[in-house]
Amino acid sequence: MPTINPGLQPFDLTGYRGASGKNFFTETRVLAEAFRLNSTNQTPDYLDAVNSHLSGLGTLLGGRINELTIACHKEGKWGELVQYDNTGNRIDEIRYAPEQTELRKIFYDYGVVNLDCHASWRHEFSLQHRMALAILTNMNGEGGVACPLAMTEGLIHALRAIGTEEQKEKFLPLLTSPDSPSHFMAGQYVTERVGGSNVAANRTVATPQSDGSWRLNGEKWFCSNPGDVWVTTAKVANTNTIGLFLVSRLRQDGSLNGCRLLRKKDIIGSKGKVTVESLYEDCEATQLGRTAHGLANLIRYILRTSRLHVICGGLGHISRAIIEAESYIAQREAYGKKLAAFPSVQQTIAELKMLQASLMLISFRAFALSDAEHPLALMLVPLLKVVTTQYSAVVAKEAMILHGGNGILGDFSVLPRILNDAIINETWEGTHALLAEHAIAAARRPKVAAAWSEYLKAETASMPAETKTLVFELHEEATRLMADDFERDANRMYLCELMWRIFALCETQRALQHAPEAAAYAPLLQSFVEQGARLPFRARAA
Ligand SMILES: Cc1cc2nc3c(=O)[nH]c(=O)nc-3n(C[C@H](O)[C@H](O)[C@H](O)COP(=O)(O)OP(=O)(O)OC[C@H]3O[C@@H](n4cnc5c(N)ncnc54)[C@H](O)[C@@H]3O)c2cc1C
Structure with missing residues (x-):
């Protein structure tokens, strides 16, 4: 009988496949x-x-x-x-x-x-x-x-x-169309070598033609998912107006349009689709909406949609990281017991789930408000773009660390891929600094400030006194910082954290009656906020 190497006997992770096989919706x-x-x-x-x-x-x-x-x-x-x-x-x-x-x-x-x-x-x-x-x-x-x-x-x-x-x-x-052969082959190309945050700095030029069409000449530095049709920005020739244009891969006459795909980007994540650099050489285009409204239409239809999707990206990455971490700690053993039995592991999972619950609640409130064109959405959408993407990278990393060395291995776990995707989401569609500025600028607009006050009044009406005091202390601090030019600029990220905490406390309280899973994290959230804790550092466990 051959001897069986004891180190190769079946062990706790034999056949382990992470969260695969589960229903990701019912798990969340x-x-x-x-x-x-x-x-x-x-x-x-x-x-x-x-x-x-x-x-x-x-x-x-x-x-x-x-x-x-x-x-x-x-x-x-x-x-x-x-x-x-x-x-x-x-x-x-x-x-x-x-x-x-x-x-x-x-x-x-x-x-x-x-x-x-x-x-x-x-x-x-x-x-x-x-x-x-x-x-x-x-x-x-x-x-x-x-x-x-x-x-x-x-x-x-x-x-x-x-x-x-x-x-x-x-x-x-x-x-x-359900029978279209083109599956998500659309794009939006704005960013140029000279920068993505400031669209007004675009150097691509759009020249009107006698037949009503336009010709584009210039370059785009990040073009994700080059495909059949895309929107792009360009400066109308001899003006400072940024217009919005529609471009298709093929010209009207069926020939290849003047868009040269120069080089595939070497990106740390988001690798399932290709991102390239492009050069427009007499590229045929048509205007989308009035050219004078190019920037406004870009924000209203294109960026508004993709920023909502980036929020969903953060929530999706957080949710996957959590179900992967929960699967692992339920199966992996150390020192003779499941990882899930260690109080410090339980505390980590609870804090990740607290973040998930509060961000999910605030986001769905923001989706509803955005759908209703409510002024508060003007502040909430950029705020959530910052906070969900920032926390998604933190949560993905924490979930990896719960896996020990196996969490670092791309052929063991999906988490390294999710982490890299999460990091990209932090920049794509606007960096934190830019989006934080948008959230703060919106919060200072009279109609948004009024909507925020109304929201706070309504949401704190039946709140426990302790939570209500906390909410108003945070709001007072945010208002004070926002009133000062230097504080407002230098403390953008801190202000986003304050705003998130205010909405998190309110929405988690609102969930108490109807959303038991999410509301279960209300006490932990309260002590997290009271202690001024910030992940990856922990609040003191009760
Ligand atoms: C994988 C990937 C795919 C992408 N796909 C696309 C795409 O398909 N289409 C597209 O158009 N773009 C795309 N982008 C580009 C992305 O949207 C830009 O990278 C982003 O908008 C930032 O622009 P930038 O890289 O030029 O940075 P910059 O604008 O140069 O910013 C650099 C730094 O300066 C900071 N900064 C800038 N302005 C301010 C300010 N006023 N105050 C304080 N700080 C400031 C920023 O926060 C950032 O930290 C993609 C990017 C990545 C990573």
């Missing part, structure tokens, strides 16, 4: 709770339909989607830029591995961007529903899908709102 109960809490005007019929739609995606995420994503995030499977065909003609196209193509098709066919075009869906396709789908999509990491989904949804909104009949006829079927 705070998502359903936050959704319901902010959908009180909806019928039970609608809520049930959405619930089963989300649950169906949750099953796919833990199954085929997870497998395909892992398969296409490996050497030899990355999307490639192909500039020339075999006879030396420029083709400037991206080729993806079959696993990435199938992944996109699954999400597209499931209706994450176009459920309202599915004959079988008999309800409205609400913003909250779209956002819940985006959160679930991001539980898979960026995956090559989440960023294209955000950009495709933004372009659909813009086309429906400000597109000409011709633009709508030509592009909406491509972007939304």
